[in-house]
Amino acid sequence: MMPRLRNAPPRYWLVVIAVVFFLGFPTVISSFQSSLWAQALILAIAVMGLNILVGYSGQLSLGHGAFMALGAYTSAILAHRYKMDYLLTIPIATLFTGLVGFLFGFPALRLSPLYLALATFALAVVTPSLIKRPEGLTGGVQGIILIQPDPPPFASDLFAAVTGTAMTSDQWIYYISLFCALLLFWVAWNLVRHRPGRAMRALRDGEVAAAAYGVNIAGFKTLAFGISAFYAGIAGSLFGLATGFVSPDTFPVSLSIQLLVGAVVGGLASIPGPLLGAIFAYFLPIEANQWVPSQSWIPDQVASTVKNAGPAVSYGVLLILIMIFAPNGIVGLIRAGYDWLYRRLRGATDRETGQLPPDPQTV
Amino acid sequence: MPNLLELKEVHAGYGPRSVLHGVSLSVPEGGIVSLLGANGAGKTTTLRAITAGVRWSGDIIFGGRSLRRLATEEIVRAGIAHVPEGRGICTELTVDENLKLGSHLRRDGAEVRKDYDRVFEYFPVLKERRKLSASTLSGGEQQMLALARALLMKPKLMLLDEPSLGLAPLVVRAIFQIVKSINQASRVAVLLVEQNARIALELSSSAYVLEVGRVAVSGASADLKDNESVRRSYLGY
Amino acid sequence: MQEFFQQVVSGIAIGGIFASLALALVLIYNAMGLVNFAQGEMAMFATFVAYALINRGMSYWIAFPITLVLAFGGGILIQRLVIKPVERAPVLTLVIITLGLATLVNGFAGFIFGYVPRSFPSPFSADSADLFGVFISYRDMGVIAVSGLVLLGVYLLLQRTTVGLTMRAAAHHPEASRLLGVQVSWMLALGWGLASAVGAVSGIMVAPILLLEPNMMQSIIIYAFAAAVLGGIESPLGAVIGGLIVGVTVNLAGAYLPGVGGDLQLAVGLAIIIAVLIARPNGLFGRAAIRRV
Numbered sequence: 001m002m003p004r005l006r007n008a009p010p011r012y013w014l015v016v017i018a019v020v021f022f023l024g025f026p027t028v029i030s031s032f033q034s035s036l037w038a039q040a041l042i043l044a045i046a047v048m049g050l051n052i053l054v055g056y057s058g059q060l061s062l063g064h065g066a067f068m069a070l071g072a073y074t075s076a077i078l079a080h081r082y083k084m085d086y087l088l089t090i091p092i093a094t095l096f097t098g099l100v101g102f103l104f105g106f107p108a109l110r111l112s113p114l115y116l117a118l119a120t121f122a123l124a125v126v127t128p129s130l131i132k133r134p135e136g137l138t139g140g141v142q143g144i145i146l147i148q149p150d151p152p153p154f155a156s157d158l159f160a161a162v163t164g165t166a167m168t169s170d171q172w173i174y175y176i177s178l179f180c181a182l183l184l185f186w187v188a189w190n191l192v193r194h195r196p197g198r199a200m201r202a203l204r205d206g207e208v209a210a211a212a213y214g215v216n217i218a219g220f221k222t223l224a225f226g227i228s229a230f231y232a233g234i235a236g237s238l239f240g241l242a243t244g245f246v247s248p249d250t251f252p253v254s255l256s257i258q259l260l261v262g263a264v265v266g267g268l269a270s271i272p273g274p275l276l277g278a279i280f281a282y283f284l285p286i287e288a289n290q291w292v293p294s295q296s297w298i299p300d301q302v303a304s305t306v307k308n309a310g311p312a313v314s315y316g317v318l319l320i321l322i323m324i325f326a327p328n329g330i331v332g333l334i335r336a337g338y339d340w341l342y343r344r345l346r347g348a349t350d351r352e353t354g355q356l357p358p359d360p361q362t363v
Numbered sequence: 364m365p366n367l368l369e370l371k372e373v374h375a376g377y378g379p380r381s382v383l384h385g386v387s388l389s390v391p392e393g394g395i396v397s398l399l400g401a402n403g404a405g406k407t408t409t410l411r412a413i414t415a416g417v418r419w420s421g422d423i424i425f426g427g428r429s430l431r432r433l434a435t436e437e438i439v440r441a442g443i444a445h446v447p448e449g450r451g452i453c454t455e456l457t458v459d460e461n462l463k464l465g466s467h468l469r470r471d472g473a474e475v476r477k478d479y480d481r482v483f484e485y486f487p488v489l490k491e492r493r494k495l496s497a498s499t500l501s502g503g504e505q506q507m508l509a510l511a512r513a514l515l516m517k518p519k520l521m522l523l524d525e526p527s528l529g530l531a532p533l534v535v536r537a538i539f540q541i542v543k544s545i546n547q548a549s550r551v552a553v554l555l556v557e558q559n560a561r562i563a564l565e566l567s568s569s570a571y572v573l574e575v576g577r578v579a580v581s582g583a584s585a586d587l588k589d590n591e592s593v594r595r596s597y598l599g600y
Numbered sequence: 601m602q603e604f605f606q607q608v609v610s611g612i613a614i615g616g617i618f619a620s621l622a623l624a625l626v627l628i629y630n631a632m633g634l635v636n637f638a639q640g641e642m643a644m645f646a647t648f649v650a651y652a653l654i655n656r657g658m659s660y661w662i663a664f665p666i667t668l669v670l671a672f673g674g675g676i677l678i679q680r681l682v683i684k685p686v687e688r689a690p691v692l693t694l695v696i697i698t699l700g701l702a703t704l705v706n707g708f709a710g711f712i713f714g715y716v717p718r719s720f721p722s723p724f725s726a727d728s729a730d731l732f733g734v735f736i737s738y739r740d741m742g743v744i745a746v747s748g749l750v751l752l753g754v755y756l757l758l759q760r761t762t763v764g765l766t767m768r769a770a771a772h773h774p775e776a777s778r779l780l781g782v783q784v785s786w787m788l789a790l791g792w793g794l795a796s797a798v799g800a801v802s803g804i805m806v807a808p809i810l811l812l813e814p815n816m817m818q819s820i821i822i823y824a825f826a827a828a829v830l831g832g833i834e835s836p837l838g839a840v841i842g843g844l845i846v847g848v849t850v851n852l853a854g855a856y857l858p859g860v861g862g863d864l865q866l867a868v869g870l871a872i873i874i875a876v877l878i879a880r881p882n883g884l885f886g887r888a889a890i891r892r893v
Binding site for chain 3: 414416435436439440444445447451452453454455456460463464465467468512516
């Protein structure tokens, strides 16, 4: 225990730096860029939810896009049909999705992780056509267009005082997303440090053994699924707000794959992992789509194919390579690099007490 | 007699835990050798080292050729039949299919048919149950199936890991009798791991006693059997 | 009544297609306790290969076996390159890898062949034959015949040949098989090759019905999952029967259940998966799993 503590990176400072960075970021980038970063933060919330399920309880969901869709449509329908304030719909949608996830967790807890993966994957594939059907409620293929809220005076004034320009609704939505992300990451951090987190990890590392130690398997599996759906629900609800629009095509299977890429690339069973992974998974196709057509040596026809096929190819390659070579993702690589550097700087004197890193396999 | 199998200073273990600390032993062509010792002495690990089931260092020579860096499949194809702890029966398959797995590498069709006849002569019960799933067999029958299958591999050497485990004394007698007949009829050498030292020493011509990963005593089986102090301190009867 | 029987027969035809893909899933499940999420995409890619061959002027019945051989080789190649390095990893790692593989193959097909749907030839006439008052299209009959032959071929290979025997032994008892001289790792590769070829048949059979494009198999794989789960995921026979049941059910639901129609047929597949997993997780022919501590 002691050597690991001593080796630990200065976490608190990293957290403070990250918070300051994200608070100040919209003051230096455009309103449009803020909107993109808001979506990346929202994705990070959903990835965090998936991470709680996969990384900390060893169950695999390939259908978290479906829970995002549920959250988004709950909010959109309440705001559009029942004229509720969108911000008020967010907690309702979140709790509702969490509840559905919890109920979904009941049959799921009887299944092997493999079957759960299979069922949730099927759910993700079917979701768009399920949304299309009740047209009166969901607007069918057309979807629902949402009105984005204006920033309240206090926020707008504060922002104007710093930057000299008024706050746009995109920037306001960015701050709402940031607030939610910070809150939910803090909750996740507390969760995994305390009893539920330990129980879930015990579950992941061996169900039978966990039961022998008195962990209520059924309860915690269901709980993990519920919490994870809760995160996906709030992410979906915010996502509708950020894009100003929900439609069946907002939630294809590839969204669920994108969430999994975020979780795996960032590093399963870590708290900063989902943030890094989500930012990566969100901006990779966007940046690539801007970069490829701008290169004059790439023929137009190739460029347009890359635009369509690029994300799938790169996500696929990433999933495979990371699972084979770096199962702990970016965070694992950073930790390994830090440990290596630390040992280098400390020299040979510390080698006796230097412990081997824990087994890198986390799923 | 020239040695068919020779272990020279073999060290082996599982991960960081080392189990064998320099075991040397040899099995002559056509001979029966017992490997005795208490639980955890390293008997099973020795057998597993021979068929590359565990990492080892030192040297293992079979038929004049070192087994270093050979995969299990290659060692088996070179002529070693290993009946592992727990017998290694494929319970998903039928009795017949298990036997076919024993002979599946052989190309001498006529000989194979003769061997099948022999096997069914030794173990008539297997012939009756050919079509049944191997999971329906009793423990003794499964041991017979494992032996029959090993015989059908036409090996030069059989490694038998506790064939008596969990079987009634009468069944054990019968099985050891058949091991002896197989050894005499087809000149197959046998390296026998046993807890039941008394019956193993009756069968074998020479024996090694392992104690925490080292050979503590070795010699002709008859000598060990008659040596009061060896019997008391190592064999426990 | 007549229409009902026609729906049943075309349900059996499409069920045969599901059965082939489900059988491919079962083969890999048996070999390594893994559901291969890339099975459908691999089949789609093989179908594109067949399309390319036919487009170059090759006759259908020559392109068909050549595609199967290529799919077989491709399956072995994938096992060696992608799966073998992580053979001993936990099953969820493997699942994520096959999902990555699915995404990769899908994108790769889009990259090479584009996303414009193409019509794929069927070797069978579009006419129908009158069998005791029920009109059955030659296409349906052809699909049933081809699927039946493939399934029979796989059965004979696994049950009646030495290679099949060693494949089964390697799948269920890798340690014991190694001690009998079976080259377990290559048997797993062979399993991937065989699964890939069997899956390719489903792609080639379904392409004339659906139009060929990279996302063609996305719905078929769901039906195949349903078939495999219904049959009991480790049972080849169960996969075949499950495929037929799912095919007929989905077809009848689409035709007769009010509100299902064409676009919610896939939801029927999902409903079958969930219902089986809740009511009878081991399927019709599966055995109860024993948990090892």
